[in-house]
Amino acid sequence: MPELPEVETIRTYIDEKAAGRRIENMIIYLPRLIKNRSGDELKQALTGRRITGCSRKGKYLFLHTDGAMSLLIHLRMTGSLIYETGKGEEIRAQRIIFMLDTGRLIYRDIRTLGCLWLVPSVGLTGIQGYDTLGPDGNSPDFTAAYLYSKLKTTHRKIKPFLLDQTQVAGLGNIYVDEALFLAGLRPSRRCDAISKAAVQRLCEAIHTVLAEGLANGGTTVRNFIGGSGKEGQNQSHLRVYGREGKPCLACGTTIRYVKLAGRGTHYCPHCQR
């Protein structure tokens, strides 16, 4: 479920449930998900450590421990984290289980595209995608002035630019389509051809759609996600994503679906220019 609002929803939940818990053992069903260590090395480094909290940057989760090393997690397409107490049913597609002093933390992932890394608890992680993240799209650092300075120097199309995590972190396919609709911009618009006024609208639109997603506990599409206890509610608030063939909520024009930069893309041909 992984764009910024979904990852942040999981972060809140995990921070609440797992902070203060001690890792007593680990069951690693799929060690290849751990990208920079063997399963045994991960187990060695984390067993006996206490989880001190969970933070997030972009779409990455950082599970902090009281030891020298901590755990960095990227959920990719279908990863999720679940905290369980008691016996419980076996969860489908569980890939790694952290047995805690109270309950257990389960990394679940249907498509197994997710990534976990053992990283230093302090300082740079050495993980390229993480260390090079741009400002979070919902942070005060992500301003219209920043965005304009980046856009004016590149001829890329705006949608792939916004998906580039080194420019702005946390946006994915859903929230980019939603933000471009709110800003009235075609996904194929060239970055250097967007006016200052439109950049202002786009910056505000990004803050708006991320805040909405967060307020609604994230977006849940395709029932197999679920995960962190409860599903999000933002799917019923989407304006264009998944609405191809349906009327635009603003003007009634049929929402169009095209492929852009390899991603399914939804827009209103009348409202977005």
Added chain:
DNA sequence: TAACACCTGTAA
């Protein structure tokens, strides 16, 4: 910058 690769599951 586009295609492909990594995977599994579901819907057309």
Added chain:
DNA sequence: TTACAGGTGTTA
């Protein structure tokens, strides 16, 4: 059977 899916790193 095929296309597609909330992502991203590598390769042509």
